[in-house]
Amino acid sequence: MSLEDTPEEIATPAPAVGRISARAVLFTLVAVALAVAAITLYAVPVWAAVTVVVLLVALGFFARSGEEPARRRPASAARAGGRRRPWPDLGVKIVVEAIDEPCIVVDAGGAVRWFNREAASRVPTLKRGDPLSFAIRVTALLDAVDTVVALGRSETIEWLDKVPTERWSQAHFAPLYVPPNAADGDRPPDFVMIRIEDLTEARRLERMRADFVANASHELRTPLAAVTGFIETLQGPARDDARARERFLAVMAEQTARMKRLIDDLLSLSRVEMRAHLRPEARVDLCEVLSHVVDLVGPAARAQEARVEFSGCDAPRAVRGDRDELIQVFTNLVENAVKYGGDRIEITARDEGGHVAVAVRDHGDGIDPVHLPRLTERFYRAHAETSGAKRGTGLGLAIVKHIVNRHGGRLDIVSRLGEGSTFTVVLDRWGGGEVNKKQ
């Protein structure tokens, strides 16, 4: 479909055929008379005949070229039922085509007059000349077109589609007058331009932000309530009970440590998010990072009677990254393996093409596959029933995922119930290629 085409132009038969034939007959008669005169007067029949033929052909072309404007002119002023049905001019069409969101132009009667490629892919049943209601069933949107035609002012509406997937949309309606300054208050607009915006992603982010605030306050409120309760007890009934005081103070220390850890994790997450687009470029030896992590997690592992085995580091394995952040990644993974895994944890580093892969494997209970897709979400815990010191904040793997993403790396999780889990981090080797992201 070309920008100059409109259905009427295509459908309207050429109206000026009769007039053109008369003109052609007249030209033919004149040419024949000239030929006869040439033969008689100059007596060179061949050259005279050639002259006449060339003249006739030229006249024929001339007559046909005059035909086009005559055929097209009445179509642009197409009429339906005596009422003028204008079509958007080239300028409107060019603007509509240039908009990178679905955009549809309807006339004052609600018939579709023009739409762009984005509109065609969002609403495949759209057809020029059809009423808009044939293709779109959103009542609020159809009503808004009527309102804009009746009042001649812009409108905006929002709606939610539930099928095939949940999708929030917003439509902006603008009245169009031809020419642009023709709005006189009494006249309805010639067209209404509808631009449809997809709000789904914005709504998802809004919901995520709201959930995040709700989760963070909930996580803080529980230890805070415990600490407040113990303070009241110590000020009141247990004021002179030395043994109770010792016990309560220990619990209070544990709860405040939990609050501190939560706040540290939140700050860490926001720091990584703030630098998400900045790729760390330093040379880091992963083997040095891993042995540092093994030392850090050692006491916790010994307390759980877990053995940590570490292999693949006979030589340094340099990657492109940020040392502190990588320490955070592997501390989280090894801590999880100690907390949720069995008594044996294996850490293996190996080369994988232009990358270095580090796998942290445990032989614990494993994770139910239903949890796997959500494991790296903030505050998500697969073992909701876990309590006490073992109960985490659910932020560890979210931090891991953000850091790995910032490094242009990949996090793979494989887990089988009853067999344990393997968390593998793949990073660019120093001087190697880009990691092919799966997540």
Ligand SMILES: Nc1ncnc2c1ncn2[C@@H]1O[C@H](COP(=O)(O)OP(=O)(O)OP(=O)(O)O)[C@@H](O)[C@H]1O
């Ligand atoms: N190795 C593992 N084996 C079994 N389950 C695991 C393992 N690692 C993580 N999980 C599950 O994934 C959840 C999310 O882990 P994540 O590290 O994000 O949070 P957390 O350990 O609960 O808290 P945090 O790490 O912030 O202290 C955990 O609550 C646990 O249910």
Ligand SMILES: [Mg+2]
């Ligand atoms: Mg954790």
